[in-house]
Amino acid sequence: MLSFLNHLINGISLGSIYAIIALGYTMVYGIAKMLNFAHGDIIMVGAYVCFFAVSSFQLHPVVGLLLAIIVCTVLGTLIEKLAYKPLRQATSLAVLITAIGVSYFLQNAAQLLWTSNPKLFPDIFNGAAIKLFDGELIITVSTLVTIAACIVIMILLTAFIDKSKTGKAMRACSEDKGAAQLMGINVNRTISITFAIGSALAAVAGVLLCTTYPSLVPTTGSMPGIKAFTAAVFGGIGSVPGALLGGILLGIIEIMAGAYISTSLSNAIVFAVLILVLLIKPTGLLGKQIREKV
Amino acid sequence: MKKFAKIVCLLTVLVMALCCFAGCGEKTNDAIKLGGTGPLTGGAAIYGNAVNNAAKIAVEEINALGGIQFEVKYEDDTHDPEKAVNAYNSLMDWNMQICLGSVTTKPGEATSVEANEDHIFYLTPSASSANVLGGVADPLTGVVDVERKDNVFQMCFMDPSQGKASAEYISSQKLGEKIAIIYKNDEVYSTGIYNSFKLEAEALGLNIVSTTTFTDDTDTDFSVQVAAAKDAGADLVFLPMYYEYAALILKEAKDIGYAPKFFGVDGMDGILTMDGFDTSLAEGVMLLTPFNADAEDERTKAFVAKYQEEYGEIPNQFAADAYDCVYAIYQALDEGEALKNEDGTYNYDITATELCDMLIEAFTASDFTFSGLTGENMTWTADGAVSKTPKGMVIQNGAYVGM
Numbered sequence: 001m002l003s004f005l006n007h008l009i010n011g012i013s014l015g016s017i018y019a020i021i022a023l024g025y026t027m028v029y030g031i032a033k034m035l036n037f038a039h040g041d042i043i044m045v046g047a048y049v050c051f052f053a054v055s056s057f058q059l060h061p062v063v064g065l066l067l068a069i070i071v072c073t074v075l076g077t078l079i080e081k082l083a084y085k086p087l088r089q090a091t092s093l094a095v096l097i098t099a100i101g102v103s104y105f106l107q108n109a110a111q112l113l114w115t116s117n118p119k120l121f122p123d124i125f126n127g128a129a130i131k132l133f134d135g136e137l138i139i140t141v142s143t144l145v146t147i148a149a150c151i152v153i154m155i156l157l158t159a160f161i162d163k164s165k166t167g168k169a170m171r172a173c174s175e176d177k178g179a180a181q182l183m184g185i186n187v188n189r190t191i192s193i194t195f196a197i198g199s200a201l202a203a204v205a206g207v208l209l210c211t212t213y214p215s216l217v218p219t220t221g222s223m224p225g226i227k228a229f230t231a232a233v234f235g236g237i238g239s240v241p242g243a244l245l246g247g248i249l250l251g252i253i254e255i256m257a258g259a260y261i262s263t264s265l266s267n268a269i270v271f272a273v274l275i276l277v278l279l280i281k282p283t284g285l286l287g288k289q290i291r292e293k294v
Numbered sequence: 295m296k297k298f299a300k301i302v303c304l305l306t307v308l309v310m311a312l313c314c315f316a317g318c319g320e321k322t323n324d325a326i327k328l329g330g331t332g333p334l335t336g337g338a339a340i341y342g343n344a345v346n347n348a349a350k351i352a353v354e355e356i357n358a359l360g361g362i363q364f365e366v367k368y369e370d371d372t373h374d375p376e377k378a379v380n381a382y383n384s385l386m387d388w389n390m391q392i393c394l395g396s397v398t399t400k401p402g403e404a405t406s407v408e409a410n411e412d413h414i415f416y417l418t419p420s421a422s423s424a425n426v427l428g429g430v431a432d433p434l435t436g437v438v439d440v441e442r443k444d445n446v447f448q449m450c451f452m453d454p455s456q457g458k459a460s461a462e463y464i465s466s467q468k469l470g471e472k473i474a475i476i477y478k479n480d481e482v483y484s485t486g487i488y489n490s491f492k493l494e495a496e497a498l499g500l501n502i503v504s505t506t507t508f509t510d511d512t513d514t515d516f517s518v519q520v521a522a523a524k525d526a527g528a529d530l531v532f533l534p535m536y537y538e539y540a541a542l543i544l545k546e547a548k549d550i551g552y553a554p555k556f557f558g559v560d561g562m563d564g565i566l567t568m569d570g571f572d573t574s575l576a577e578g579v580m581l582l583t584p585f586n587a588d589a590e591d592e593r594t595k596a597f598v599a600k601y602q603e604e605y606g607e608i609p610n611q612f613a614a615d616a617y618d619c620v621y622a623i624y625q626a627l628d629e630g631e632a633l634k635n636e637d638g639t640y641n642y643d644i645t646a647t648e649l650c651d652m653l654i655e656a657f658t659a660s661d662f663t664f665s666g667l668t669g670e671n672m673t674w675t676a677d678g679a680v681s682k683t684p685k686g687m688v689i690q691n692g693a694y695v696g697m
Contacts, residue, residue, distance in 0.1 A: 003525055006550075010517040055570055108335065116339040117607075118538040120545075120570035129549060138550050213514035214570075215542050223511050258518040263506045264479055266518075 002136045007259045008252065013143040013212060015251020016150035020205040021228030022235070022243035023157065024198035030174045030238035031194045034092060037099040038079060040225020041106035042199050046072045046206030047121065047216055048114060054122050061124040061207075068203040076199025080192055088188075103222070110218035118217045121210035142211040149208060153201065154244050161240065166193060174238065227254075227270075234274055236287025245285055323642035325363035326633070326649075328353070328620065329390035331371040331381040331405055332397030338373035341612045345397045345419055347605050348613035351597070352620035362630025362640050364620070371396060375404035382408050390414065391646045392653070394619055395421055395446075397612065399482050402426045403440075410443035414646040415653040417447045417623060419615035423482045424452055427678040434489055442677065445650050447657055449615045449622065449668065451584065452679045453486030456559050457534065459684055460487070460582055461494035467686075467697075469555060469580070470530025474504040474523035476543060477534050478513070487534035487559055503528050513539055516546045524552040533558045537565035544575040560584060560684070564610040566692060573692035582684040584668040585614040586694040594667055611668070618666035625664055626656035 021043060028036045046068040053064035083102050087095050125141040132139075161167035169190045172180040181187050209224055210216055227250060235246025253273055258266035277285065330349065332342030346368040353364045367388060369381035378401030385393070393409050395418025396402035402421025406428070409416040424430035429442025430452070451459075464470060473495065478484035495502055504526035506519040520543060523531050531547075531554050533540050540562055547553065558581035566573055567587070587598050587608050597617060601609040609617075627633060632652060633641045656662055663671045669682030686697035 003521060006521060007518065010515075014515060051570070111335065111339065116336070118340075118541075118568060120541055120568055120572070122570055123545075123572065129551075131551070140549050209514075213542065214545060215514060215538055216570075217538075220514075223514070254512075255515070255518060258506075258512075259521070263508060263512075263518060263522075267509070267511050 002133060003259075005137055007255050009139055009143060011252035011255035012248060013146050013251070014255060015231075015248035016146050017205055017209050017212065017224065017247075018228045018231045018250050019150055019244045019247025020153060020201055020208065021224055022232040022247045023153070023240065024201045024205075025229050025232040026235075026237055026240065026243040027170075027194050028198050029232070031170055032084070032191050034084065034095045035099060035229070036084075036195075036198070037096070037225070037229075038102040038106060039198065039202055040221035040223075040228070041103050041110075042072050042076055042079075042202040042221070043206035043209065043225065044110060044216075044218060044221035045075060045106065046203030047210040047220060048110065049203070050207045051119055051121055051210070051216055054124070061122075065204070065207050068207055069200045072199045072203035072206075073196045076195045076202070077192055080195040084195075085188070085191075107218045107222070114218065116218055118215050121214035121216050123214070124211050140212075142208075146208045146212060149204065150244070150247075153204065154240070157197075158240060166190070170194060230271070230274055233284055234277055236284030239284070239286045239288065242284055242286035249285075323389070325357075325365040326627075326640075326642055326644075327389055327391045328364055328366045328394055328623070329369070329385035329388065329392075330366075330394030330396065331369050331378045331385070331401060333373035333401075334368065334370040336372040336374075338398055340610075341420065342368070342370070342373075342397045344610050344613040345394075345616040348597075348601065348609060348616040349394060349419075349620055351600055351604065352617045352624075356620070356624055362624075362627065362633060363642075364624075366394075366620070371398075371401045373398050373401060375401050377401075378405050379408055381405075386412065386414075391644065391649050392417075392623060394419065394616070395426075397421065397616075399423045399426065403482075406443055406446045410445055412646070413445055413650050415447075415623075415650040416443075416445050417449060417619050417653075417657075419449045419619045420612050422448065422450045422453050422456075423486050424454055425482075427452065429677060430454070430679075434493075444676070444678075445654060447674055447678045448680055449619045450611075450680070451560065451682070451684065453483055454490035455679065456582065456684070457487040457490030457492075458494045460532065460534075460557065460559060461491050461498060461500060463582060463686060464530065464532070464557060465495075465498040465500055469557065470500075470528070472501050472503040472526065472528045472530070474506075474526060474528030474531045474554070475502060475534070476506050476508070476516070476519045476523070476531065478509065478539065479507040480509040481535075483561065484535050491532065491534065508539070514542065516543050517550075519543070520546045520550065520552060523554070524550065528554055530555045530557055533562065535559075536561040537563065537568060540579075541565055541568055541571055541575070544579070545572075548575055555580065557581065560611055563587075566689065566694075567608040567610075573689075576689045577691075579689045580697065581687050581689075583611065583687055583694075584682060584684055585611045586685075586687060587614075588693050597667055614667040618664070618668050621666055622657075622664045622672075623653065626653050626662065628656075632656075 024039050049068040049071045050064040053059045053067050129140040169185045173190045231246035231250040235242030254270050257269035334342045349366050353366045371378035371381045382405045393414050393416045395416050396405045399421045403425050425440045428440040431438050477488040504522045506522050556579045560583040562581040563583045657674045658676050672682040687694040688697050
């Protein structure tokens with residue numbers, strides 16, 4: 001029973017990270033209608049920035065996190081300006097391929113800059129943990145911080161989208177770009193802001209990812225990126241609560257499948273569940289049914 | 295501006311015209327050409343670059359002696375078998391005479407087939423599966439999947455031998471009552487060691503209580519695997535894998551307050567020099583490895599110092615194996631005497647096929663032994679596998695100590 005609880009906590013922690021990454025995917029998709037496959041690699045850049053800030057320059061981890069957020073926000077906006085903006089009128093396939101290109105570019109640039117030798121992310125919380133039931137149930141501080149960060153981000157983001165003027169503009173753009181423009185919303189600016197927010201979230205996710213799973217290589221972000229994309233689709237792409245639900249469910253399924261069925265099959269089971277959900281509910285768990293007008 | 299363009303055009307035409315003649319005429323080599331493929335970019339680049347760097351150091355050292363001259367060239371295969379074959383072909387176009395094989399195993403399984411068809415001598419530093427050599431029966435089915443390639447030799451241990459040696463060591467030293475294994479089941483290196491370890495462990499009556507796996511896609515979260523070992527009450531965890539995963543497993547074990555003995559293989563080498571690794575995590579970890587960069591002998595010290603000076607890193611086992619490959623070939627050629635002409639020059643134009651026959655004979659000769667960084671008195675037989683003794687090491691106070 002206790003080991004079940006341990007697995008559950010691990011699952012929620014992993015799922016929280018997926019959820020934060022999935023938010024970036026889902027927001028960008030919702031507003032720009034494009035899949036930003038470079039998102040996972042921005043995570044990796046954020047993790048590297050924090051790694052060097054903390055281990056090479058001996059800065060406080062919070063300063064490292066802030067630096068990572070700044071660098072990633074600038075990087076995300078820059079990528080949007082240089083790579084995606086010129087393609088605003090192009091087919092979605094062209095944008096998709098560009099995103100994959102950007103992803104490869106970031107990975108290889110990281111390899112040139114920082115080599116492919118794995119780096120171990122510093123143990124910011126020094127292995128501190130809460131032990132319950134004679135040390136049978138262990139909750140590490142990084143797990144708690146990850147889950148707390150996920151909840152805080154979710155609340156802030158929902159409030160931002162629902163209440164602020166920019167949030168309103170985002171919702172308008174996601175519904176109908178043309179109409180939004182006619183109403184005087186600067187669509188290009190709104191898309192840029194979305195990218196900036198998504199990239200800042202990626203930085204947070206990168207730091208959290210590496211405090212829990214400390215191996216850092218130039219490809220660190222690619223698999224969590226794909227998983228988070230899956231989580232976004234699972235929960236209903238374009239929906240913020242959907243990203244949270246999808247992420248956490250995905251994390252729990254992955255850990256539980258590994259623990260109780262087979263470690264070799266855990267990924268297969270995750271994707272099998274995804275296929276099942278999409279068969280029954282093609283828009284994902286919380287996705288909105290949008291009728292295409294003919 | 296137009297004039298400039300015209301001149302450029304003219305020059306281009308001239309250069310192209312000259313190129314037409316470049317292929318003509320007797321060209322003579324001024325060195326024996328060694329070539330190899332390895333991941334110089336991509337996720338496995340750490341291994342390819344280590345091999346490339348170390349092979350260069352060995353060649354520079356030999357060339358500086360003033361005797362026979364070597365030239366070494368590595369082509370990038372990004373740890374992809376298909377690209378490795380392309381890389382191998384472009385090395386053949388470059389007139390490679392001796393092949394240092396591929397660095398990683400899957401590409402090695404592909405390029406060794408090509409090299410066998412071309413009959414070029416193939417000594418790989420680190421592609422360690424049984425199928426690189428061929429002619430080895432699968433331990434589970436007893437069937438020989440791949441025919442023996444008579445020109446292919448290994449400098450590293452063959453994977454099954456490592457698994458077997460580890461099981462024997464654990465059993466004879468009575469290191470563990472209940473054994474857990476975590477291995478990477480999408481990597482031939484890890485599964486090769488695991489399969490032979492399991493067979494040998496069963497034969498020796500070792501008690502395996504938990505077996506869990508991971509893959510490339512699930513190589514960050516080890517909470518499930520470590521919890522399974524803990525719940526099964528294992529007092530020794532066997533880790534046939536590379537160090538970057540082992541480092542995560544050690545951390546996870548510490549986080550949940552689980553402290554069994556850990557036993558690794560040669561892929562564990564490198565863990566102490568990993569950026570940001572807390573060496574106290576590895577305290578007491580045991581491993582069988584042919585090379586450690588902290589060894590006190592002159593040969594290792596000189597190599598490590600040189601490598602650090604040129605590349606700013608501590609060389610890993612791959613580097614040591616590559617360095618040994620070049621020196622073993624040098625020794626097999628009788629330090630160049632075998633290729634010496636009567637007038638004191640060297641026969642650099644010898645064909646790859648002639649060299650291949652010469653080297654196969656030299657390597658399998660009963661009196662051929664080679665002592666290098668990764669072992670003393672290594673020998674080879676016609677099956678291509680190296681015979682050398684792994685050293686049992688334990689990590690104490692952040693350094694390897696012989697057991």
